[in-house]
Amino acid sequence: DGGITQSPKYLFRKEGQNVTLSCEQNLNHDAMYWYRQDPGQGLRLIYYSQIVNDFQKGDIAEGYSVSREKKESFPLTVTSAQKNPTAFYLCASSRGGTGGTYEQYFGPGTRLTVT
Amino acid sequence: AQSVTQLGSHVSVSEGALVLLRCNYSSSVPPYLFWYVQYPNQGLQLLLKYTTGATLVKGINGFEAEFKKSETSFHLTKPSAHMSDAAEYFCAVSEDPGRRALTFGSGTRLQVQP
Numbered sequence: 433d434g435g436i437t438q439s440p441k442y443l444f445r446k447e448g449q450n451v452t453l454s455c456e457q458n459l460n461h462d463a464m465y466w467y468r469q470d471p472g473q474g475l476r477l478i479y480y481s482q483i484v485n486d487f488q489k490g491d492i493a494e495g496y497s498v499s500r501e502k503k504e505s506f507p508l509t510v511t512s513a514q515k516n517p518t519a520f521y522l523c524a525s526s527r528g529g530t531g532g533t534y535e536q537y538f539g540p541g542t543r544l545t546v547t
Numbered sequence: 548a549q550s551v552t553q554l555g556s557h558v559s560v561s562e563g564a565l566v567l568l569r570c571n572y573s574s575s576v577p578p579y580l581f582w583y584v585q586y587p588n589q590g591l592q593l594l595l596k597y598t599t600g601a602t603l604v605k606g607i608n609g610f611e612a613e614f615k616k617s618e619t620s621f622h623l624t625k626p627s628a629h630m631s632d633a634a635e636y637f638c639a640v641s642e643d644p645g646r647r648a649l650t651f652g653s654g655t656r657l658q659v660q661p
Contacts, residue, residue: 436590465648472556474637474651475591490648522590535581536649538590 434459436539438523443544445517453508453542455523462528464506465536468492469520478521481506482528510544517546549574549640553652561660566610566625568655570638573619580621581639581649582612591637597621608632633659 436457445451457464463482467475477490481500495514500506506525510517520543524536554569572578579598583591595606602614612623621638635656639649 438590467651472653474653475649476651477648480648520588524591535593535596538583538592540590541588543588 436523436525436537438539438542440542441540443542445546447546448512450512451510451544453521455506455539456504457525458504459525459537461525463526465524466498466508467522467524469522475522478508517544519544549578549650551638551640551650551652553638553655555655556653557656557658559658559660560628562630563627566628566632566657568623568636568657570621570623570652571619572621572640574640579641580614582606582623583637583639585635585637628659630659630661633657
């Protein structure tokens with residue numbers, strides 16, 4: 433079955449440690465995205481990538497980094513510089529090209545808790 | 548810049564009653580509009596989308612939404628609520644082909660009372 437996988441489902445880290453969240457898709461989508469979700473705030477865009485080896489900052493990129501070395505994979509690193517890293521992180525993907533309806537497909541999410 | 552406003556962070560209805568979740572957007576160009584549903588501790592699932600053409604859009608699970616340009620609205624409705632509809636619902640808009648990312652509303656949590 434095609435879809436997006438995120439691992440792990442739950443992640444616990446100590447303050448000051450970097451942590452990497454995995455996102456893999458087998459939908460053959462060109463574009464991938466990372467969102468952060470906090471209670472009552474909807475989803476906010478962290479980073480997005482429209483093609484391999486290229487990515488752009490979203491609205492809340494500070495304290496995060498990404499890479500896009502393969503079409504299928506878009507890992508997100510939460511660095512120690514992120515002041516409030518505890519949140520639910522969602523990865524998504526969509527078809528590329530100049531047309532399309534920009535429909536995004538979401539993974540199941542990773543809940544990160546930093547203490 | 549585009550934005551999305553969802554009126555009412557919590558909506559409670561009785562089973563069998565009409566569901567109405569409100570969404571208003573601001574956009575300088577004709578937008579693409581989406582409704583997503585999220586169950587606890589899960590990702591988002593697409594309910595329906597408006598791109599072009601017919602302004603009344605039908606989605607999964609009996610939901611539908613109507614694009615009203617004059618009112619800049621895209622309200623989500625379902626004639627008869629079911630217990631399984633209890634979830635959080637997000638309206639989203641996209642107008643920037645270059646960025647291709649979505650701007651989400653803050654969400655509406657739907658509670659269905661027996």
